[in-house]
Amino acid sequence: MRRRIAAATLAALAIPLALSGCSSLSAGGGDAGATGDFPGGEPITIVMPFSAGGSTDLMIRALVPFLEDELDTSIIVENTVGAGGQVALTAIAGAQPDGFTIGVTNLPSTLAYVNEERQATYDQDSFEPLATINRFRGIIATSSTGEWATLEEMVAYAQDNPGAVTVGVDGLGGDDHIFVTAFEQAADVEFTVVPFDDGSEKMTALIGNQIDLSFGSVPTFRPQIDSGNVVALAALDAETVAGLEDVPTTSSFGYDVQWESYNVLSVPAGTDEAVRSELEDAIGAAAAAAEADSAFMEQMTNGGYEFGFQDSEWTNDRWTDLDAQWRELVPVALQGD
Amino acid sequence: MDIFAQLLAGFQEVLSPVNLLFALAGCVLGMVVGILPGFGPPAAMALLLPVTYVVGPIPGIIMIAAILYGSMYGGTITAVLLNVPGEPSSVATTLEGYTLAKQGRGGPALVIAAAGSFVGATVGIVGMVLAAPLAIAVVGLGARDYFAIGVLGLSLVVGLSGRNVVKGLVCALIGLAIGLVGLDPVLGTPRFTGGMPELFDGIDLVAVVMGLFGLSEMLIGLEHRATSGRLTKLGRIAPTKEDWRRSVGPMARGSVIGFFTGLLPGSPGTAATFFSYALERRVSKGRAQFGRGAIEGVAGPETANNSLGIATMIPMFTLGIPSSVTMAIMMGAFIVHGLTPGPLLFRDHPDVAWAIIASLFVGNVILLVLNVPLIRVWLYILKIPYSILFALVVGLMILGAFLVTGAAFNILVLLVSGIFGYVLRKLDVPLAPIALTMVLGSILEENLVRALLLSDGDVGTLVGSPFSATLLTGAVLVLCSAPLLALLRTRLERRRARLMAAPTRAGETTSLPTTKSS
Numbered sequence A: 001m002r003r004r005i006a007a008a009t010l011a012a013l014a015i016p017l018a019l020s021g022c023s024s025l026s027a028g029g030g031d032a033g034a035t036g037d038f039p040g041g042e043p044i045t046i047v048m049p050f051s052a053g054g055s056t057d058l059m060i061r062a063l064v065p066f067l068e069d070e071l072d073t074s075i076i077v078e079n080t081v082g083a084g085g086q087v088a089l090t091a092i093a094g095a096q097p098d099g100f101t102i103g104v105t106n107l108p109s110t111l112a113y114v115n116e117e118r119q120a121t122y123d124q125d126s127f128e129p130l131a132t133i134n135r136f137r138g139i140i141a142t143s144s145t146g147e148w149a150t151l152e153e154m155v156a157y158a159q160d161n162p163g164a165v166t167v168g169v170d171g172l173g174g175d176d177h178i179f180v181t182a183f184e185q186a187a188d189v190e191f192t193v194v195p196f197d198d199g200s201e202k203m204t205a206l207i208g209n210q211i212d213l214s215f216g217s218v219p220t221f222r223p224q225i226d227s228g229n230v231v232a233l234a235a236l237d238a239e240t241v242a243g244l245e246d247v248p249t250t251s252s253f254g255y256d257v258q259w260e261s262y263n264v265l266s267v268p269a270g271t272d273e274a275v276r277s278e279l280e281d282a283i284g285a286a287a288a289a290a291e292a293d294s295a296f297m298e299q300m301t302n303g304g305y306e307f308g309f310q311d312s313e314w315t316n317d318r319w320t321d322l323d324a325q326w327r328e329l330v331p332v333a334l335q336g337d
Numbered sequence B: 001m002d003i004f005a006q007l008l009a010g011f012q013e014v015l016s017p018v019n020l021l022f023a024l025a026g027c028v029l030g031m032v033v034g035i036l037p038g039f040g041p042p043a044a045m046a047l048l049l050p051v052t053y054v055v056g057p058i059p060g061i062i063m064i065a066a067i068l069y070g071s072m073y074g075g076t077i078t079a080v081l082l083n084v085p086g087e088p089s090s091v092a093t094t095l096e097g098y099t100l101a102k103q104g105r106g107g108p109a110l111v112i113a114a115a116g117s118f119v120g121a122t123v124g125i126v127g128m129v130l131a132a133p134l135a136i137a138v139v140g141l142g143a144r145d146y147f148a149i150g151v152l153g154l155s156l157v158v159g160l161s162g163r164n165v166v167k168g169l170v171c172a173l174i175g176l177a178i179g180l181v182g183l184d185p186v187l188g189t190p191r192f193t194g195g196m197p198e199l200f201d202g203i204d205l206v207a208v209v210m211g212l213f214g215l216s217e218m219l220i221g222l223e224h225r226a227t228s229g230r231l232t233k234l235g236r237i238a239p240t241k242e243d244w245r246r247s248v249g250p251m252a253r254g255s256v257i258g259f260f261t262g263l264l265p266g267s268p269g270t271a272a273t274f275f276s277y278a279l280e281r282r283v284s285k286g287r288a289q290f291g292r293g294a295i296e297g298v299a300g301p302e303t304a305n306n307s308l309g310i311a312t313m314i315p316m317f318t319l320g321i322p323s324s325v326t327m328a329i330m331m332g333a334f335i336v337h338g339l340t341p342g343p344l345l346f347r348d349h350p351d352v353a354w355a356i357i358a359s360l361f362v363g364n365v366i367l368l369v370l371n372v373p374l375i376r377v378w379l380y381i382l383k384i385p386y387s388i389l390f391a392l393v394v395g396l397m398i399l400g401a402f403l404v405t406g407a408a409f410n411i412l413v414l415l416v417s418g419i420f421g422y423v424l425r426k427l428d429v430p431l432a433p434i435a436l437t438m439v440l441g442s443i444l445e446e447n448l449v450r451a452l453l454l455s456d457g458d459v460g461t462l463v464g465s466p467f468s469a470t471l472l473t474g475a476v477l478v479l480c481s482a483p484l485l486a487l488l489r490t491r492l493e494r495r496r497a498r499l500m501a502a503p504t505r506a507g508e509t510t511s512l513p514t515t516k517s518s
Helices: A002-028 A055-071 A083-093 A109-114 A151-160 A175-187 A199-207 A218-226 A273-291 A294-303 A312-336 B003-014 B017-035 B041-055 B057-082 B088-102 B106-130 B132-138 B143-154 B165-180 B205-228 B241-263 B271-283 B296-311 B313-319 B325-335 B343-348 B350-383 B386-405 B409-426 B432-454 B459-463 B466-480 B482-494 B497-501
Strands: A044-048 A075-079 A101-104 A127-136 A138-143 A166-169 A192-195 A213-217 A230-235 A261-268 A306-310
Touching: A044 A055, A044 A083, A055 A075, A055 A127, A055 A261, A055 A273, A055 A294, A055 B041, A083 A101, A083 A109, A083 A261, A109 A312, A127 A273, A127 A312, A138 A199, A138 A218, A151 A175, A151 A230, A166 A175, A166 A199, A175 A192, A175 A213, A175 A312, A192 B432, A199 A213, A199 A218, A199 A230, A199 B313, A213 A218, A218 A230, A218 B325, A261 A273, A261 A312, A273 A294, A273 A306, A306 A312, B003 B017, B003 B350, B017 B041, B017 B057, B017 B350, B041 B057, B041 B325, B057 B088, B057 B106, B057 B205, B057 B296, B057 B325, B057 B350, B057 B386, B088 B106, B088 B205, B088 B271, B088 B296, B088 B432, B106 B241, B106 B296, B106 B313, B106 B350, B132 B241, B132 B313, B143 B271, B143 B432, B143 B459, B143 B466, B165 B432, B205 B386, B205 B409, B205 B432, B241 B271, B241 B296, B241 B313, B271 B296, B271 B432, B296 B313, B313 B325, B313 B343, B313 B350, B343 B350, B386 B409, B432 B459, B459 B466
Parallel strands: A044 A075, A044 A101, A166 A192, A166 A213
Antiparallel strands: A101 A261, A127 A261, A127 A306, A138 A213, A138 A230
16 A cells, blocks of 8 residues: 555656656756857747736737747747746846846836845846837826826825825835835825735726826726726826827926836846847847737737837846836835825 | 627627637636646636637637636536645535535536536626626725625634634634735735745645645545545436425525625635535525535535626626736737727627627536536546546646746645645644635735725724625624524633634623534
């Protein structure tokens, strides 16, 4: 009987091992990296800190076939979800810097490392950005049955009644909370910040007038704006946002607050420069090929993406700027209320 | 245009061969995903999203939706036959379903479950067609109302505890404690995480449920079944007239519970099955049989689960709000085709909207037709030698735990909770309250905090809306009802010392009535 149990246990362990073997092998890569023939047909893994079917996942998966053509190898997208991306980012930062592991290091969500409470084991220096491939623009939204029709009315009310205006955020210290804090500073107002666990609860609360405001990217609000449940008080931007041309920008009111949200691809720090430039060029070429593909671009437009390639240098600069901005705002946001 | 004319047009569209084929494919895939423990519909739905680019929105979304409700039929099978729930919503079904299976009544339990699933889904669809205004009304519910739902749910713990209420309450606390692990919902501070980012999102519910209920059951089985090799006798498949008669009430109540739980975008969805179970345990005609194999305990939760599954689509269809992970994926499927879920969908693309709603009904008919004859096949699971069955089921659970987040950490969670569950089973502790309070814990905490933030710290806000006041009163009534109090009192006398912390000792002393479970 013992032996039977032992055999059964062994077999139980063997099934998942055998099945997951394929994906873990791909991370190994081999030693083709250092030479000119990278990737030499070896498969590349893209580690995705977000769940399958999300906005970043859909975009990357749509781009992957173009990138596979450029690099002449197969690419596996691995969704590793957890701790707002921290589990995946820890894995990316600690991966073999051979170019066979590429990470999705979106800005500003990756910057959660600035918050010491998160006990992140990585920071900007742990990654070498390759490229930015997409930007999301953001707005300040309120319910269409809410109290204010314009940003000025809202700001005037908030200035007269500190703490009376409530704004829902995706967890304290999250992306939108930081932009809220930046706006509070710029407009000299004080909101009551109410954290939500997921975006749909926040949206329900906004439509149901449980909260007054929500800051977020345009695609999140698009269906609600189209159906008239939600109105945009302002675009968090210097220039007007495509599709919302009649919504005034925060800059036009003199508030220098911009919603910046990018899909970024990076490799672990220490990756050979030749390999990096190989990958960067391939991403650039893949993005160009994708832009020429009408089906791909239609999908991007429908999803509210602002698809476009920016190189590693540009990405690095944005990262450095945002990092500095975050280090200033995160402590304020977490202590503020 | 008239709703029914549009719905008819929708049926016409769905009954085209291509759409039927995709509905069938989705149903079969969903059932497979449902049967495999730990394999949730989200992964399957997300992986098939690209298919919708190729085949177009109607067949694509029909298939993706079919995976979702198909998995709900499949989830019952391992729950009833093996006592292995693949997801939290199947836990309630195991309680009576497995007892029935052990008595050789697994066949009737599965037939009733399939019928209940069909009834629940049908009620959900009818509700969806008629309930658009309702969905808009419930948007007005706020944090305090969801808090009240959570409290009402918590009051049901006693009903899930079986013979031993004290142990049940201890388990409820264990469940709440497990729910505390992770980032504080207000401050974002890590709690009980030991610095491991894997624990920031909390302990994964699917992995815990599989371990606590499924793995522990398989381990218990190792003790005596590894050599005998057979689980139980198969018995007859068709339910008796008596079974059908007794299932009518639970199905009716279950479909209502599931529908309303699903309709509320912020409600604890999986808790609907527990609500139904606890309700049947108290009100159904067969309540005396609970714990010894009551068909009502299968009919109610299964119906609630499927009614819930359809009703969760309502906020997405009518408001464009995805209230769960699976709904977010479905919404993605609409958006990549330039369709906006919400009122605009019905105005601009009524053909798509109504075709998909009609497909829900057609898909459920397909599932019913597929499922009933297949039950004979499923029952043969019981004939697999246990050594092989153990390897298969445990292997699939490990794989499933890994797939939940793509991190090996959950395998550890599965194994640890399996051993924990094994110990609890040995101590004859009821496990269901753990699953219930794990589901409810975060909802209670978040909504309490949110309600207080919104009211600037005024506790009075919690009873400030008619909805929350009614539910909280209901919770108090449930807790104070006489038989339960009497039961508590007998326990109190025996173990007074241990019971200082028991939450309900209010008023009322009745003479000991004969209760169903003592």
